[in-house]
Amino acid sequence: MRAVQITEFGGPEVVAVREVPEPRPGAGQILIDVARCGVNFADTLLRENAYIAAAALPLVPGGEVVGRTADGRRLAAMIENGGYAEKAVIPEDRAFPVPEEIDDVAAVALLAQGLTAWWLINHTGHVRPGESVVVHAAAGGVGSLAVQLAKMSGAGRVIATAGTPEKRELALSLGADAAVDPAAEDLTAALCEANNGEHVDVVLEMTGGRVTDQSIAALAPFGRLAFYGMASLVEPEKVSPRALQRRSATVSGFWLMNAFARPETLRKAYAELTAQVAAGELRVIHGGDYPMSEVRRVHEDLRGRRTTGKLVLDPSR
Template sequence: MRAVQITEFGGPEVVAVRDVPEPRPGAGQVLIDVARCGVNFADTLLRENAYLASATLPVIPGIEVVGRTADGRRLAAMIPNGGYAEKAVIAEDAAFPVPDGVDDVAAVALLAQGLTAWWLVDHTTRVRPGDSVVVHAAAGGVGSLAVQLAKLRGAGRVIATASTPEKREFALSLGADAAVDPATEDLTGALCAANGGEPVDVVLEMTGGRVTDQSIAALAPFGRLAFYGMAGRIEPERVSPRELQRRSITVSGFWLMNALTRAETLVKAYTEMSAQVTAGELRVVHGGDHPMSEVRRAHDDLSGRRTIGKLVLDPHR
């Protein structure tokens, strides 16, 4: 079968389409014909061996797939790797049945990115009706869903940040009440100004560096910041226990891999979001449907932050 295989770490040039053996399902597993596989920022980190979990070469990247089994069932699932391929093996007890009203791109988007956004809003920060919520990188896969989920949970004001005017307009079209340029020198002041001059209750943050530091400074007493990535690759400096205590604020981390043992909760989340997509309450943005032969371009666009919404690969093109 055709698959993308990495045999050395590096830039987009190291991802290449090759002929590899078809995987064989073991006990409790099933083989699917992959209709779409998700492309995530984490894949670019794996390619460089800079992800939270180290990789062993050779490796086929891709942790999200949707496709059909030999008996015709349509399933979506997260897998350790192997998604950038025409066939993939998934664990049956970790697979989500996909309703007819959810297309392949949405089915994939609701996996790593959808489940992350859902967990951040519902569990990590526990957004309550009336809360003011800052969503950084609001035009991305997680951010675009988090903006909408926060509004569906009754957030009083959702403040999006995005790097270009077009992305900020896009975030507003998803329901954000205000949009801010994260490059603003006084980001703390800009976030508070977007909240009517008041500190904010919740921040969903995946940039790192000064963005994290200034977001913490923007938190109200009992505010919560959830840190779920570091796209800027610069460690924040402001996480001081005394500062946390002084304002009774919470700074927490989240990595979806730790939630995979909570199967019942994830099934609930996926089922709930699928129903919202079908009902038109939750919009999944198609950010690029690339042939697998264009995987390098997909990685380059993602690393260069030129994308909006969910990127996928079609392994059969």
């Protein structure tokens, strides 16, 4: 079968479409014909062996897929790897049924991005009605969904950040009350100004470096910052426990892989998200449906911050 295989770590040039053996399902696994596989920023880190979890070569990347079984069941699933391929093996206990009214891009977007946004709003960030919420990278896969879910949860004010005027306009169209350029010299002041001069209650952050540091400084008493990625690859400054104590603030981390220890919660979340999309209450931003043969361009566009919404590969092309 055709698949994208990495045989050495490096830049976009190391991802290539090759003929590889078809995977064979074992106990508790299901083989599916992949309709679409998701592309995530984490894939570009995995390609460089810079992700949270170390990788072994050779490797077929891709952690999220939607497709059909031989008997016609339509399933979506998160997998460790192997998604950039015509066929993939998925664990039965991590397979989510997909309603027919949900398109393939949405079905994939509601996996890593949708489940992460849902968990950040409902668990890690504990967003309460009336609270202010900052969503960094608000035009991206997680951010675009988190803006909407924050509003649906009753947030009093949602403040989006995005790097271009077009991306900030997109965030506003999704329901954000204000949009801020994260490159502002004093991001702390910009976030507070966007919150009518007040410090903020919740920050969903995946950039790292100064964005994390200045976002922590923008937290109100009892504020929470949920850290779920580091797209800049720059570590934030050391967080001072005494500084957090003075404001009773919380800085926490989230990685979706840990949530799979609670499969019932994730099944509930995925069913809730697909129902909201089907009802027209939640909008998935289609960021690009690429042929698998153009996988290098996808990685280049993603790392170059030239994308919005959800990116997918079509293994049939």
